[in-house]
Amino acid sequence: MSSGLPFEGLKVLDLSRLLPGGFCSLLLADFGADVIKVEDTGMGDYIRWSPPAFEGAEETAKSALFLSLNRGKRSIRVDLKSAEGRDVLLRLVRDADVVLESFRPGVLDRLGVGYERLREENPRIVYCAITGYGLTGPNVQRSGHDMNYLGLNGVLALGGESADGPPVQAGAQIADLGGGALMGAFGILAALRERDRSGEGQLVDVSMFDGALSWLAMVAARVFAAGEAPRRGSEMLSGSLLCYRPYRCADGWVTLGALEPKFFGAFADGVGRPELKEQQFEGPGTAAHAEVEAIFLTRTRDEWAAFADAHDCCLEPVLEVEEALESELVRAREMVIEFEQPGAGRVKGLGMPVKLSRTPGRVRSGGPALGEHTEEVLGEAGFSAEEIAALVESGAVATAKTAEAGATFLGS
Structure with missing residues (x-):
């Protein structure tokens, strides 16, 4: 049955974990994409085990942080370190439109399921890699988090009261969300739009460092044109x-x-x-x-x-924050919504920041249990019941089970 949503019919294999990739695919899921969350056969996405939890929900789908990013998605468990697991991904990609991942550059290539290999199976695939510093350049293999990227691209240096005082970090993750998730979603849609004309997919290289740097467009223009040296405490919009x-x-x-x-x-x-x-x-x-x-x-x-x-x-x-979430403005803009989470009943989350007049986004389901849809997704991809049973028996895939390691992590 038609959902009437803009991305209906779009199939996304999301191999990412935690925040940037999760938020990127959430935007697609809320507007109709079939986002299949490809998790490992162990703990899955680490954020599943992060407190606080909604009581009553299935053990692997009760984290409020997890549900905030993963409503409306389906979950499968695949061991990409096994040959059989890699074959499963190669088979799934044949019918997919988008692959999204956030590993360090080269990880999936070393496993034999990087962009070039997936492209052999499906030349139309749009492959988006969200990384800290991009797929080229001197920092390709460098670890990092939001604050590190903002420190290196000049954004962090501008926040604060005075030039000799400490830089002040923003309350939201600018590089993760603005530089990574939003740029990733834009890059995916741009590549899909081009595919409509050419019939070919392509690689979307999204660097959280680059994305957040692009937010300095007007500041950088002053440096380029007038040789200015912007400093915290002297910036017009930073408290000066x-x-x-x-x-x-x-x-x-x-x-x-x-x-x-x-x-x-x-x-x-x-x-x-x-x-x-x-x-x-x-x-x-x-x-x-x-x-x-x-x-x-x-x-x-x-x-x-x-x-x-x-x-x-x-x-x-x-x-x-709690005052803002209860404000008249937030209510009027429908920026707090409720959706049904199995076992927990109605739970709250943030609403859609983009309002479409004819086909507004909506939550079609709650967050998936770990591996909840493994058999369903494999069946849709043409695997027989016997093949699925053999893959489960070999450990190449796993179905919905509570990861024992997760319960320990949740309470730590």
Whole structure:
């Protein structure tokens, strides 16, 4: 039956683990792709065992972190270190559109199931590799995490109060999600669109380092054109202007983002200090900055929110995460949704950040148990019941079983 979703009919073999690949394929799954999560015959994706858990759900599908990334997907367990397991993947790829992986470069090549080998089985395959530093260059085999990539590409250096103070890491994973997952999804869709014309797939090389660096487009333009040397504490949007900063108020924090004179003018007039308009672009440490700090301390967050309603000056409270998730704005935008997770009932997750008017994304199922769909997926690929039983007996594939190692990890 047709789902009416944009990626209906798209089959994705997702070999990735943890965050970047999981979020990338989540975007595809929420909009209709059949995402088959290819996990090993041991613990599977490590994030399955990360607390907290939704009570009542099947042991390998109860982690809230796992479900946040893997709803709407199917799970199979394949041992790619065995010849029989590799043959299973080669057979599955013949009917797939996309392969997504996030291993270090060369891992799947050494196993004999890298891009070139998969391409022999299916020339139309779009193969996306999300890595830290890309498939070329001096850091190909270098390990890393989000903060390392941001440290090397200049993003981390811009966050903080002063040039001699510490860099401040963002609360969300910019390189993992922005540089990796989103660029991966874009690259996959670009390659699929081109395949519509040429009939051929291709390799999509996504580097989290590259992707996050591309977010510095306007900063880099100033370096290229004017030879500027941007530094934290002096960047316009990093706290160097009194009109664009977070401020402490009587019971928390608020943000003032009044870059345009009309907005700062509305703020200054609203607080009865029109003379501050002339100091809009002064920096911290000035007398005007101290005066604005003192003004904000005279009201609570709620009072400042009411002030913003009345004066339209780009002023908003700083909400804690749990407050944001309960906010009227989040509810109105349907950014918290519920879906059915077997055993746990209705559980909450974040909604779709992209709203389509005719074919909006939706959650078609909860998160899969480890290996829940092994027999189903292999049967769809043409394996007979006898072949599947033999593969299970040999250990080349596994079905839905609770990994003993997982229970220990979950409680550690």
